Amino acid sequence: MYNILICDDERDIVSALKIYLSGEGCNLLEAYDGREALELVRRNEVHLILMDVMMPKLDGIAATAKIREASNAPILMLTAKSESGDKVLGLNVGADDYITKPFDPAEVVARVRSQLRRYTRLGGAPEPERAGRWSVGPITLDEEDKTVTVDGEGVALTPIEYNILRLLIRRPGRIYSSAQIYELVWNESAFGAENAVSVHIRHLRQKLEINPSEPRYLKVVWGLGYKLEDGRHEKN
Numbered sequence: 001m002y003n004i005l006i007c008d009d010e011r012d013i014v015s016a017l018k019i020y021l022s023g024e025g026c027n028l029l030e031a032y033d034g035r036e037a038l039e040l041v042r043r044n045e046v047h048l049i050l051m052d053v054m055m056p057k058l059d060g061i062a063a064t065a066k067i068r069e070a071s072n073a074p075i076l077m078l079t080a081k082s083e084s085g086d087k088v089l090g091l092n093v094g095a096d097d098y099i100t101k102p103f104d105p106a107e108v109v110a111r112v113r114s115q116l117r118r119y120t121r122l123g124g125a126p127e128p129e130r131a132g133r134w135s136v137g138p139i140t141l142d143e144e145d146k147t148v149t150v151d152g153e154g155v156a157l158t159p160i161e162y163n164i165l166r167l168l169i170r171r172p173g174r175i176y177s178s179a180q181i182y183e184l185v186w187n188e189s190a191f192g193a194e195n196a197v198s199v200h201i202r203h204l205r206q207k208l209e210i211n212p213s214e215p216r217y218l219k220v221v222w223g224l225g226y227k228l229e230d231g232r233h234e235k236n
Contacts, residue, residue, distance in 0.1 A: 001025065001026060001027050002024075002048065002116060003026070003027045003044055003046045003047050003048075004026045004027070004028050004047065004049070004050070005030075005031060005040055005048070005049045005050070006018065006021075006029065006050045007030075007032070007033075007034070007036070007037040007049065007050065007051050008032070008050075008078060010052075013078070013101075014030055014032070017050060018030075020105045020108045020109055024112065024113070029044060029046070033055045033056050033057040033058060034060060034063030035057045035063075037051065037063050038063055038066055041071060047119060047120075048075075048112060048115055048119065049074070050099075050112075051063060051064055051077055051090075051095070053079050053086045053090065054086075060077060060078070060090065061086065061089055061093055064077070064093050065093040065094060067094070068093065068094035068158075072157075072158050074097075074118070074119050074158075074160075075090075075095045076097050076115065077091075077095045077097070078101060079100055088199060092199055094158065094203075096115060097160075097196065098196075114186065114187055114188070115159070118159040118160070119159045136169050136172050136228050137216065138150050139169065139208055139217060146162070148162065148165065155207050157207065158203075160185065160200055161200055161203055161204050161207070163185045164181060164185055164197075164201070164204060165204060167181065169228055172229055172230065173227055173228075173229050174227060175224050175227045177224065177225035178197040178198065179194075182196065182197050197226075201218065204218055217229060217230070
């Protein structure tokens with residue numbers, strides 16, 4: 001059974017989210033500020049977190065950053081429409097995606113299911129028909145044991161980062177637009193998704209490249225999208 005942590009200082013929102021997710025067969029944990037959320041993550045194996053941005057004691061951005069020091073569990077930020085800057089900031093500190101208030105119950109359930117599928121695939125059994133091992137330059141992704149290495153050293157990726165890298169490394173040199181990456185990795189419409197993709201690409205560069213500001217492997221093709229190549233070509 002999955003443990004899902006719901007953290008919001010508004011008890012009505014926590015109650016509503018519990019109702020939305022009550023039919024998913026999950027154990028639902030409650031927290032009403034960032035400190036309570038951190039304590040629950042320390043005491044429990046949490047598989048997914050719904051995290052509000054604006055909370056007392058410790059806000060959702062700071063709590064997400066601290067959680068990311070010890071856990072790769074998917075984090076969905078809960079934001080108001082006016083908090084567009086907080087969406088990007090949340091992605092910058094390690095959130096996987098965001099849900100905008102007021103919530104559509106069907107969207108909440110769909111996003112939770114999607115993130116749990118990615119998380120369990122990343123840490124679970126391989127898919128035999130797709131399992132493989134790909135390398136570009138010093139970067140290697142081994143799908144059978146779900147590992148990523150750079151020059152033989154292990155690199156810890158979140159599920160979203162892993163799936164973006166998996167998409168790019170299977171087709172070296174192919175350019176994927178932000179919309180294509182979002183639709184293929186998130187399995188959702190890419191409307192307004194450019195910020196989410198660019199933030200995760202930046203995180204990947206920080207983990208995979210010697211000099212993230214001058215990447216040799218994970219490159220942008222201006223006006224077109226992103227690609228992964230072996231670094232022997234001219235920089236873009």
